[in-house]
Amino acid sequence: MGNKKYQVDYENSFSVQLSEELASNIPKLLIFVQENIAAKKFIKLKKALELIQPADISELFDELTPSDMAIIFRLLPKNIAAETFIELNSSQQNYLLEILTDKELKEITDELFLDDFADLIEEMPSNVVKRILRTVDPVKRQKVNILLGYPKDSAGSIMTTEYINLHHYLTVEECLHKIREQAMDKETIYTCYVTDEENKLIGVVTLKDLFTHPLNIKIGSIMDTNVISATTDADQEQVVGLLSKYDFLAIPITDTENHMVGIVTIDDALDVMQEEATEDISRMAAIIPEEKAYFETSVLSTSKSRAPWLLFLMISATFSSVILTKFENQLSVISVLLVASIPMLMDTGGNAGSQSSTTIIRGLVLQEVGMKDLKKVVWKEIKIGILLGAALAFVCFIKLLIVDGLILGTIDITASYGLLTAFTVSLAIFLTVVIAKLTGGILPLIAKKFKLDPTVMASPLITTIVDILALLIFCYIAIAILG
């Protein structure tokens, strides 16, 4: 969230006009900035920059030369500079850290909240880290070290320790005073945490609660004692799930003995949610998730994240090849149409299976589907499979009669043998769809059962498994009916 404090005078029409003209219009802002840097109108620039949101300044920086970026960065008020800094990519951060003096560096790091500071330490090369750590006082250094000690993607690693801590014997009025004193240095003041003398978490009170109760009442009697919290070792996804389920703006993080140690705020949770959705989508497309954006990764590292599954799936397809080698001649002798139908069968099976697996995987993520639902899933997918399989088989049969019978002449639809061939392919479609739906529905749940990530069961793996099953079904029924 960051500590916003724009000192803009509404009465000053110059500022307002400037703001409306430039606000979040990056191309216009870029021209304005470049012109004024060229003309060395730094005071005008400084005044204008105060009006721009940090997220927009960061977008502007993507378009500027490094030296112009450094000029602009130095013109920013230091709280906006800090907020902008955490929005930059690591190469931009690295560049700025190299050219900033120790004094400037300290000004920035002083403004950063602990969670953002810890993220920065984690991402910078070790020589830069040493320099950064030299600028901060021992207490802050120690606090950051604790945050850095938590495992990646745990609640501890994304929390901040800058929260408002109250005691249950304080009145609403005393609490409001205390919040006023501490507001500047806290990541959020909207949710406050009530702890006992041992720092154990005993209640939560929102600023709205304080605003809707008499000033002289003790917060012990208005706080919510049914505290929803997470421990430092909880998975970040779980923390986000709790925030979203209960519609909180922040969630308290405790150690295993319920001692209050930090909070995770909704804006950080939103980022985690985006990140987790991207990871899930990547895994579903057989990609090993990367944290960086598409254009921030090298060709080599993108290739590395895509290679393992591609290789594995290519090798797995050997099974299909082996089956086809075994049956190909037999099938060809019966009818060229049979072999020619294999791509359609495989694609349809793969698509039908990945529809089901994707639905179940998403259901698991959103906690709409659980392990206990296995039977219900099996039953529902079988029914869907029969319904869709029948519809597809019917359309396929008609298509074969028209395309292969009338247009291509691959089968003779006036002879019962030709009709039987079309029937065989259609029956294979039906069975493939039913089996694909069933497999797609069950596999993510089995993965979950064995503590594997269900997303790896998505499209590509399902496709490969269903391919093999579809081919086997097809070859056997073709030989049984026509052979």
Add this chain to the structure above:
Amino acid sequence: MGNKKYQVDYENSFSVQLSEELASNIPKLLIFVQENIAAKKFIKLKKALELIQPADISELFDELTPSDMAIIFRLLPKNIAAETFIELNSSQQNYLLEILTDKELKEITDELFLDDFADLIEEMPSNVVKRILRTVDPVKRQKVNILLGYPKDSAGSIMTTEYINLHHYLTVEECLHKIREQAMDKETIYTCYVTDEENKLIGVVTLKDLFTHPLNIKIGSIMDTNVISATTDADQEQVVGLLSKYDFLAIPITDTENHMVGIVTIDDALDVMQEEATEDISRMAAIIPEEKAYFETSVLSTSKSRAPWLLFLMISATFSSVILTKFENQLSVISVLLVASIPMLMDTGGNAGSQSSTTIIRGLVLQEVGMKDLKKVVWKEIKIGILLGAALAFVCFIKLLIVDGLILGTIDITASYGLLTAFTVSLAIFLTVVIAKLTGGILPLIAKKFKLDPTVMASPLITTIVDILALLIFCYIAIAILG
């Protein structure tokens, strides 16, 4: 967010103990509730229920019989009842509405914020809607009608009109008083909006700003005049994007002339974000998105959402069949291995293509990739394609020598013809991967260019297109090299 006001006395150890024992443990809570309903201990139940979060009560309701649900619902304090009500699914809501008296109904609807009330009106059958609307006063009815008039998925349809409105000439102290008076009825008090005499939006001030400035200062001089807002007709996804980009807790919604009309709060944005991610994931798996959870939809409606793409893709696969029909005999005569390699080729092409398309689609959603990047995407995907294609071709060649040469004997690796066959398949893999990566990278951008939803270009469609390209490449190079 809703108006939370738990009147629990911390000194009362009974409550605290109960809370810790039952809090968010649904199975335990279920037993507790059922036992106490059976024993008719309603006062004990009422006391306990005050401690439970609405989201948990809603989960509890999924496990209760309708009549038990009605008993519990009537025991809830009316603000918690309202918050629980909006978390229920529509059949539960419908059931409760039918059995509640007009007086009880009015108590609930009075507690609902306008956006939740509008959602309810939209989801209920018309006879229930008539009854609900009879309970509310004409002013509220008119306000809801305005909300209901905005198009689905627009900012207007998800906003609420219950925000804090301030004037620039008020002091911080005056504002704090005003907020205190209005807090109970507002969806959020943490971000306040400053409007002029014509109700035009001129600034934003957060409660934190008010807490970090002297009490006698005018808010006109501390408010942020660079207001980021959205218009009522903006897409809900765009609104969520702004909230997430700027780390706001709420965003103002204006009409086209900058008159303030409502706000969208972060908790609603979080729901929209989940919903949009689910929609994208569904579309990527060739499913027409549904709003309801997996178990809330009938077999028929799930089938309907899956059928169109399955049918379309099955029919599209006709092209592969036609190509294969044309070349099958020629290929078989050259080597059985060639036809047997087709599934592997097709799968690998499909997987390689969907990796790229998924990455680009996600990049578009997160605005990390844009139309202007077409050239960069083409160039990067070609390089990745060459790198990965070469790696896969190499592994494929080795695999063919070992599996088909040594184990199956499908090719004679001591003869140059056998080696040439393996080389042909490997070369086809290489070219397929390069073309798949290129196609997967470009197609989402082309879809975007033509104002189509890029997600429809994901796995299944890419797979079908790449299949056809892969087959054509393979057949032509096999005949050119070996024929």
